[in-house]
Amino acid sequence: MTSKPGPEATHASVSHPAGAKAQAQGAGEWPVVVVGAGLAGLTVALHLASQGQRVEVLAKRNLGEGATAWAQGGIVGVLGSDDSVESHVRDTQDAGAGLVDEQTARFIAENSAQAVSWLVEQGVPFSPDPEGPLGLHLTREGGHAVRRIAHAADATGKAIHEALLAKAHAHPLVTLRERWMAVDLITSRHVGQPEDGPRCYGVYALDIAAQRVETLPARAVVLATGGVGKVYRYTSNPETATGDGIAMAWRAGCRVANMEFIQFHPTCLYHPCLLYTSRCV
Secondary structure (H helix, E strand, O other): OOOOOOHHOOOOOOOOOHHHHHHHHOHHHOEEEOOOOOOOHHHHHHHHHHOOEEEEEEEEOOOOOOOOHOOOOOEEEOOOOOHHHHHHHHHHHHHHHOOOOOHHHHHHHHHHHHHHHHHHOOOOOOOEEEOOOHHOOOEEEOOOOOOOOOOOOHHHHHHHHHHHHHHHHHHEEEEEOOOOEEEEEEEEEHHHOOOHOOOOOEEEEEEEEOOEEEEEEOOOEEEEEOOOOOHHHOOOOOOOOOOOHHHHHHHOOOOOOOOOOOOOOEEEOOOOOOEEEHHHH
């Protein structure tokens, strides 16, 4: 891990953190910094803000450029009377060919209905069905034994992202920083306190417009930066999927696993100049 700016900031100036003692004194006033402005990052930000916590959300490009808005089919939840957590877990394990972590699959299934209900409360315009659970129309895709997919026509991710962005923009405790790219986590060794053990004090982030790497002290840092598909020359992932958060976490001492699983869209048409997905076919 390095405190120097990355390649994009070669000619930028850098601000440095204060001493560890001075930082610790002001820690209670720091915001939580969320790196990533997709579904995961915005969900964390809104939940924290609802509890009175000040939050800063960093988007390294425009707020709408993450992967969330690209998702089409819908969001899965154990919602119907014909469904169950056990059925959902079983379908997930079968679709995962035995590679699924059952504990994780079970946790997601058990909390799925609450998560969908929260999205409804945030104003996500899911396709309605007066007779459906939560008033939602549920559909079914491959791998599912029953209808359990809530959707907003065929642009679910876009609908979710727009609704959560509107909520975040309107919340007085949430600050959205557009075109702010996280460069590295500030850890104990950056502030001269390696004997304190692993600890994160904030984020070095490049303000792209100002061409300056700023120090953002944080009460906590949440990495919600998405995948790594763009490390490949050809990918159906968005330009922002470059694995920044995974690299920062690894440099800070976090464990990294399952890197062989790379998300991609299964229906692409190759052209020498363009890459089409089923979104435009």
